[in-house]
Amino acid sequence: MTCLLKMRAMRDQMSVNERKLADFILDNTQLLRDYSSSQLADAVGVSQSSVVKFSQKLGYRGYPSLKLAVYESYAGAGMAADEEKARHFSQSDSPLSTLGQKKLEVLENTVSINEAEQLAAAISAIRDARCIQISACPGSVSVARYLTHQLLELGCWAVFDEGGQLQQRIADSLRDDDLLCILCDFGGEESLVEVANRAREHGVKVLSLTRYNYNAASIHSDIRLYVVPSEDEEALQRLLFRSAQLHVIEALVSGLLESPQ
Amino acid sequence: MTCLLKMRAMRDQMSVNERKLADFILDNTQLLRDYSSSQLADAVGVSQSSVVKFSQKLGYRGYPSLKLAVYESYAGAGMAADEEKARHFSQSDSPLSTLGQKKLEVLENTVSINEAEQLAAAISAIRDARCIQISACPGSVSVARYLTHQLLELGCWAVFDEGGQLQQRIADSLRDDDLLCILCDFGGEESLVEVANRAREHGVKVLSLTRYNYNAASIHSDIRLYVVPSEDEEALQRLLFRSAQLHVIEALVSGLLESPQ
DNA sequence: TCCAATTACGAATAAATTATTCAATACGAA
DNA sequence: TTCGTATTGAATAATTTATTCGTAATTGGA
Structure with missing residues (x-):
């Protein structure tokens, strides 16, 4: 900030050419x-040597120093506020960055809706479970598969009934040291x-990851995790919803990584 | 961010002196x-001309340009990134938010590494393809499945060979209005x-989503998308890598949603 | 108003920095 | 090994930056 400020401050005591330079800059x-x-x-519209002398008069070694100082000055001021977005998510009309904003x-x-203790409970429930059954509503099938894959990779005994026909049968064979994960949007x-x-009648623990509202699936669970849906048009909303589900799942996985066994 | 990132990403395929320079910077x-x-x-400990050539190889006009880019990169990282992240995700220390930081x-x-035109090209390639074959290395299987599911849901004719044994056979039956998507980490x-x-011999378009470096899969592709890996411990790095892959995929899906047919 | 004395200015030029050329060498694929 | 390609630095060209110096403009008294 200093450099541009200094220029503005000294503007009045400057000579003609210096002022021209200051104004232009x-x-x-x-x-x-x-x-x-x-x-x-x-x-x-001045000579090159005037530019150099101007730089030196402002206290810099030469033109390159001034240039850098001006740049610093500008970056410092402009960034924080408006230009920051442009710079940050540089090409602001790329699908990646616009999605990034919403995401x-x-x-x-x-993040803000889920309580740390529920997450911690979820992590230890997964870690301590003998077997994990994963069940999902149609809209969350892809997420469920992803979760299953990650858990298997971590060495957890996870199973997901793709079509859903066996859900009940598998659930019936669960024991009280097992876990049932329910993924769905409305619940x-x-x-x-x-x-x-x-x-639950078998004493199985139930973990749910649902849309954040008062819903049946969530009520009948021991551990409750939530996703807050966006307010976008339907298809995009679904996309973002799954994205958020994945985020929670990633958090669980990373928690499991940190505290294995 | 781009400049320093680029340097880190390309470090592996640099010559001796180039790497020395990159490391030093x-x-x-x-x-x-x-x-x-x-x-x-x-x-x-290299010649001045090597410095200039290094700058040019990275895509700058000369040394001063590189210098400025590095400076921007550095300043950009210091401000936008740190401060912003702190603001957004700093409230608690739950697994969700700490992961959020890294993520x-x-x-x-x-976002910053992928060019908008490549993304646009990817989106229209997917939209225009008759059939889409998806192939993935082991580490990206779960992501590939996710992609397949999303594409099918959008009405694209996507197929993913889970085990990988049929990859070649399926590829051979592709035609020149088809698309092959390759997902992998190292490439x-x-x-x-x-x-x-x-x-490609059949005229099939190839789209790759790989780690950001000079890799075989990327080279042999028509459309190149990248993910920049983190510098964390291995398991977490893999998690974040997949997360970034998913992000790119979400961007593609959201792009397809916006410009259907 | 006039006259030093100081300051501002730019052309010319010196100095420094940056970019290119080129020859030697190292490296890789065949 | 051999050929072709890539890397490297010394020499040098080109460009950019800084200084010198002479002239012109400005200021501040008599």
Whole structure:
């Protein structure tokens, strides 16, 4: 900030050419980036040596130093506020970055809604379980598969009934040191609630990851994790929803990595 | 961020002197501020011309450009990244938020490394393809499955050979209006490159999503998407890698949602 | 108003920095 | 091994930056 400020402050006590330079730089700060001393001189209409002397008068060793100082100054000021986005998620119309914005929002909400103790409970439940059954509503099948894969990779005995026809049978064979994971969006899915209830009768622990609202699946669970859906158009909302589910799952996996056994 | 990232990513395929330079710059980024090309050359122990050539090889006009880019990169990292992340995900220390930190970093890097035009090309390639074969190295199988599922849900004719034994056969039956998607981490996987080459002989377009470096799979592709790996301990790195892959895939899906048919 | 005395300015030039050429050498694939 | 390619640094060209110096403009008194 200092450099540009200094220029503004001294503007009044400057000579004609110096003021021309100062004004130009203050108005076209970002142009300086790729101007050499003589280019700047031409642009302003002064001699190249004046540019150098101007730099030195402001206390810099020469033109390159001034240039850098101006750049620092500009970056410091502009970044924090408006230009930061542009720089940060550089090409702002790339699908990656626009999605990134929304995703960030959803993930933030998801982070803030889940209580640390529920997560911790989920992690130790998974770690301590003998077998893990995973059940999902149609919209979360791909996420469920992903979870299953990750758990198997970690050495957990996880099973996911792709079609859903065997859900009840598998649940019936669970024991009290097993875990049932339910993934769904609304949490109203009849069959899932049914499975959860039957499992609980056997003393099986139930973990649910659902949309954040008052729903049947969540109510009938011992451990409750949530996802906060976005407010976008339906298809995109589903995408973001799964993304957030995946985020929670990644958190579980990373928790398991940190505290193995 | 891009410049320093690029250096890190390319480090492995650099020549001796180039690597020396890269290492020095990565380790002493802030020193560069007041080093001339020959000072840097002396500090590293190479010739001044090597410094210039290094700059040019990385895509800059010359040493001053590189210097500025490094400076931007460094400043950008210091401000935007750190501060912003702190603001967003700092509330608690639950597994969700600590993971969030790292994840954000990886995603940011991934966003900044992928060119918008490559993404756009990927999206239209998927949209226009008659059939899409998906092939993946072991570490990316779960991601590949996820991608397959999403594409099927969008009505794209996608197929993924789980075990990998049929890869070649399926590839051979692709036509020139088809697409082959390759997902892998290092991109060296023999069989995948082989599949890509055979497919290309049939005029099939190849899209790759690999770790950001100079790798065989990427080279033999028409459309190249990348993921920038983190520097964490291995298991976590893999987790984050997949997460970033998923992010790119989500971007593709969201792109397809926006421009259907 | 006029006259030093100081300051500002730019052309010319010196100095420094950066970029290119080129020849020697190292490296890899055949 | 051999050929072709890539890497490297010394020499040098080109560009950029800094200084010198002479002239012009400005200031501040008589």
